[in-house]
Amino acid sequence: MHYPFTPHRRFLAISLLLACGTGFAGCQPPATEWLGTTRPRHDTNEIWINNSTEPEWLDPNRCSDSGGGEIIWNTFEGLVQADPKTLEPRPAIAHSWDISDDGRTYTFHLRPSTWSDGTPLTAHDFVYSFRRLVTPQTASKYASNGFIFKGGAAIGKGEASPDTLGVSAPDEETVIIQLENPLPYFLNFLSFYSFMPIPRHLLHDLEQRGIDTDLWTRPKYIVCNGAYRMTEWRFRQEMVFERNPHYWDASSVRLDRVRVAMVESYTTTLNMYTAGEFDWPGGNTSLPAEFLDHLSQYRDFHRHPYLGVYFYWINTKAPPLDNALVRRALSLAVDRASLVQHVTRGGQLGSADLVPDGLAGYRGLGLPIYEPETARKLLAEAGYPDGKGLPTITLSFNTSEGHRQVAEALQAMWRKELGIDVQLENQEWNVFLSNAERMNFQICRMGWIGDYADPYTFLELLSSACGNNHSNWESAEYDRLLQEGNRQNDPAMRLKILRQAEAIALKEQPLIPLYVYTRSQLVKPYVRGIWGNHQDRHPWKYIWIDKTVPSDHSSINRIKALNGIAAGKRSWHDQ
Numbered sequence: 001m002h003y004p005f006t007p008h009r010r011f012l013a014i015s016l017l018l019a020c021g022t023g024f025a026g027c028q029p030p031a032t033e034w035l036g037t038t039r040p041r042h043d044t045n046e047i048w049i050n051n052s053t054e055p056e057w058l059d060p061n062r063c064s065d066s067g068g069g070e071i072i073w074n075t076f077e078g079l080v081q082a083d084p085k086t087l088e089p090r091p092a093i094a095h096s097w098d099i100s101d102d103g104r105t106y107t108f109h110l111r112p113s114t115w116s117d118g119t120p121l122t123a124h125d126f127v128y129s130f131r132r133l134v135t136p137q138t139a140s141k142y143a144s145n146g147f148i149f150k151g152g153a154a155i156g157k158g159e160a161s162p163d164t165l166g167v168s169a170p171d172e173e174t175v176i177i178q179l180e181n182p183l184p185y186f187l188n189f190l191s192f193y194s195f196m197p198i199p200r201h202l203l204h205d206l207e208q209r210g211i212d213t214d215l216w217t218r219p220k221y222i223v224c225n226g227a228y229r230m231t232e233w234r235f236r237q238e239m240v241f242e243r244n245p246h247y248w249d250a251s252s253v254r255l256d257r258v259r260v261a262m263v264e265s266y267t268t269t270l271n272m273y274t275a276g277e278f279d280w281p282g283g284n285t286s287l288p289a290e291f292l293d294h295l296s297q298y299r300d301f302h303r304h305p306y307l308g309v310y311f312y313w314i315n316t317k318a319p320p321l322d323n324a325l326v327r328r329a330l331s332l333a334v335d336r337a338s339l340v341q342h343v344t345r346g347g348q349l350g351s352a353d354l355v356p357d358g359l360a361g362y363r364g365l366g367l368p369i370y371e372p373e374t375a376r377k378l379l380a381e382a383g384y385p386d387g388k389g390l391p392t393i394t395l396s397f398n399t400s401e402g403h404r405q406v407a408e409a410l411q412a413m414w415r416k417e418l419g420i421d422v423q424l425e426n427q428e429w430n431v432f433l434s435n436a437e438r439m440n441f442q443i444c445r446m447g448w449i450g451d452y453a454d455p456y457t458f459l460e461l462l463s464s465a466c467g468n469n470h471s472n473w474e475s476a477e478y479d480r481l482l483q484e485g486n487r488q489n490d491p492a493m494r495l496k497i498l499r500q501a502e503a504i505a506l507k508e509q510p511l512i513p514l515y516v517y518t519r520s521q522l523v524k525p526y527v528r529g530i531w532g533n534h535q536d537r538h539p540w541k542y543i544w545i546d547k548t549v550p551s552d553h554s555s556i557n558r559i560k561a562l563n564g565i566a567a568g569k570r571s572w573h574d575q
Contacts, residue, residue: 035298037276038525040545046257047527047543049282050269053429054236054262058217060196061133064141064468065433066449069193070284071260074540075224075241076196079108079126079175080187084542085531087453089187093121093197093225093248094175103182104150108175113248115199116222116229123169129198130177131155131162141437141467142194144460148186148486150178156465181487184494185360188452199223227253227541236262241540254529254544264429266401270295270522279524279545283538287520288401289345300522303347304532307450308517309354309458310406312395316510317472318442320390325382327509330443332368332375333417334410340515343409344402348515354462355455355502356516362455362495365502372417379418387419396425396444398432403445406514436470446470447517450535455498456486462505473510525549 042048055068060076063069081092094108113121132138134146134155147153150166166178179186189195202223203213215221219233227247232240239260243253261278263269266288272278281287287295295301314321314330321327336350350369351357357364368374376386384390395411397403404426411422427435435441450457460466463482464474481501488494506513519536526549529542 033298034300034525035295035522036274038549040279040524040526040547041276044257045255045545046259047255047279047540047545048259048261048277049280050261050263050272050278050285051239051282052262052264052269052285056430056433058222058230059198059214060193061129061138061140061142061198063193066284067262070282071230071239072193072196073226073537074228074258075226075230075244076193077226077247078191078193078196079110080190081539082188082191082535082537084529084537084539085533087188087533087535087537089191092191104179106177106179106186108177110173110175111248113225114246115201116224116244116246117199117202118246119199119201119223120172121197121225122172123175124172125197125200126175127167127169128200129196130167131165132198133194134165135162140194143467144463144465145189145192145194147465148179148181148183148189150180152180153465182489183486184491185452185454185456188454192451197225199225227539228258238262249541253541255540258540264399273522280527280530280543281522283536286400286402287346287522289343289405292345292520295520295522298522300524302521302523302532304519304521304536305534306517306519306536307356307359307453307534308447309351309356310348310445310447310514310517311354312410312512312514313436313441313444313446313470314510314512315439315442315470315472316508317439320382320384321393321442323382324508325378326384326390327512328507329375329378329382329418330414331509331512332371332378333414334370334512334514335372335413336369336514339406339409343405344515346520347518349518350515352506352513353502354506354511354513355458355498359450360454360495361491363499365499365506367506375417379420384420387421390418390420392421392423394423394425394442396427396432396435396441398427398429398445407445439470439472443512444470446511449517453534455495455502456482459498459501459505462510471510473505473508475504475508478504 051067051070053067055071056065057063057068058071060072063072077092079092079094080089083090093110093113095111096109098107110123115121130146130149133140134143134152136156136158143156147156151160151164154160155162155165168176202216206213206216219230222230227244228241229244230239231242241258243256266286269281269285270288273281314327316322331352340348340350352367352369353364355362355364395407397407407424411424414420414422436444448458448461459482462469464479478501481497485494485497488497523530526546528544528546530538
C-alpha cells in the first residue's frame with residue numbers, strides 16, 4: 001500500500017478533545033478585554049517566548065525532558081511530523097511511504113533535504129540515528145522506543161550488534177523499517193523526537209578532531225535539519241534561534257527569529273507576558289493556578305484538554321515504601337477532587353488511573369480517588385496504626401509554585417488522614433532530575449505527557465526496559481502483558497490485555513497518579529498559527545506575527561486586578 005500524502009490509519013483522537021475541537025475558539029466563555037499589551041514590543045519579525053527550564057539535552061537520542069523536547073521539535077525533523085491542528089501524522093523528510101500487508105515493514109521515500117551546514121541529509125543518517133538510539137553506550141532513556149524495531153530489544157540488552165537492527169537504507173533516498181510486531185500507533189510514534197535524525201558527519205568529524213561528541217549540540221558545533229537553528233545559548237538566560245535557510249520547506253517559515261527565555265517562576269512569566277516581555281509564554285510553560293480564575297476573563301486566555309498525567313514516583317526499595325500496603329494507603333488518602341478544585345484550579349480531572357480514560361478507545365480502571373478509611377486500614381495492616389512508628393517520609397519536587405502547592409496539599413492530607421509526617425524537599429531542576437534518575441529519593445513529583453495517542457505511551461513508563469521508570473519496581477508479568485498486547489491484532493483484545501497490565505501495576509502502586517492535565521494558555525492577539533491540541537505541540541514553523549491587529553489598550557489599566565503581580569518586571573530580550 002502506497003501513501004503519497006496520507007497515513008496508513010487515521011489518528012484516533014481522545015474523546016476529551018472533542019469537547020473543544022481542535023482550536024482555541026469556543027473553549028472559553030466570551031471575553032471583552034485583553035491582558036496587558038496588545039502590540040508587539042519588538043519591530044523585528046520574531047517572537048519572544050519562555051521555555052520554563054534549561055534543556056538537559058538537545059540530542060534527540062538522549063533527551064527525555066520537556067524543556068529539551070520543545071527545542072528539538074523545532075530544530076529537528078523526522079520522517080513524519082504531527083499536524084499542528086489534528087496531530088495526525090503527515091509527511092516531513094519522507095514525502096511518502098509504503099506499508100506491507102502484514103503491517104510490519106514500512107518503506108519511506110525521502111525528499112531532497114540538507115543539514116543546516118549544507119551537507120546532504122540521506123537515509124543513512126536515519127539508520128545511524130536509530131541504531132544509536134538503541135545502542136547501550138548511548139545511554140538513552142528512550143532506548144526502549146527503538147525496541148519496536150526488529151532486533152531492537154536484543155541490541156539494547158547488549159546481546160546483538162547495532163547493525164542487526166531492522167532498519168536499512170538501500171539507497172540515499174529510501175529508509176526501510178522492519179517492526180517486531182504491527183503497531184497501530186507507529187506513524188504517530190515516529191513523529192516523536194527520539195526518532196529524529198542525528199548528523200553522523202558532524203559526530204564523526206568531532207571524534208576525529210578529538211572533541212567530546214557530547215558537545216555537538218552547543219551553538220559552536222550544532223547541526224540540525226529543522227525549521228530553525230540555534231545561534232545563541234546563554235545559560236539560564238536565553239536561547240536564540242534563527243530561520244534555517246537550508247530547511248527543505250524554508251519558504252513556509254514565517255518568523256526570522258525566536259528568542260527563548262528560561263524563567264522557572266510561573267508568576268514571573270505572567271508578569272513578563274502582561275508587560276509585553278513575552279508574546280506567548282510557550283508550550284512548555286504553565287500559568288500560576290491561583291490566577292487562572294481571574295485570567296479566564298481575558299480574551300487572550302485559552303484552555304484545552306491535554307494528554308498528560310501528573311503523578312508521584314515512589315521508590316519501592318526505600319523503607320517503609322518497600323511495602324505495597326503503605327504505598328496504596330498513601331494513594332487512597334489523597335483527596336484528588338479537592339486537589340484539583342482548590343489547589344491546581346486549572347480544570348484538571350482528578351484520577352487514580354495511570355492511563356486517561358477514553359484514550360484511543362481505552363476504558364480506564366476507574367480506581368477510587370479518595371478512600372481515607374480504607375487507607376487507614378491498609379496502614380494499620382502494614383504495622384503502622386494511625387501512622388505510629390512510620391518514619392518521616394521525604395517528598396521531593398523541583399522549584400515552581402505549582403509543584404510546591406501540590407506537595408504542601410499532599411503533606412497536609414497525609415498528616416490529617418494517616419497521622420504521618422512528611423518532609424518537603426525543593427530542588428533546582430537539574431539536581432531534581434539527577435536525583436530522580438539515580439533513585440535518590442523516597443517520593444518525587446513527576447508528570448508524563450503522552451508521546452502518541454495510545455495507552456502504551458503511559459503503560460510503557462512502568463516497564464522494566466524503560467529508562468524513565470524511576471520507581472525501582474518491575475514485574476515480569478506486567479512486561480509480558482505489554483508485549484502480548486502489542487502482538488495482538490484484535491484492537492479490542494489488545495486494549496483488554498493492556499488494561500490487565502495497568503491493574504497489576506496499580507495494585508502494587510509504584511506511583512501515585514493525581515490528575516489528568518488540561519492546558520491553559522495566554523496568546524497575544526497578534527500571534528497567529530497556534531492551535532489547541534491535546535499534546536500542546538505548537539511548531540514555531542507555523543507561527544507568525546500579524547502586525548495589522550489594531551492596538552487596544554483598554555485592559556492595561558486593569559493589570560492591577562492581578563493583585564499587583566505585574567510589579568517587578570524583568571527584561572531578557574535586550575540583555
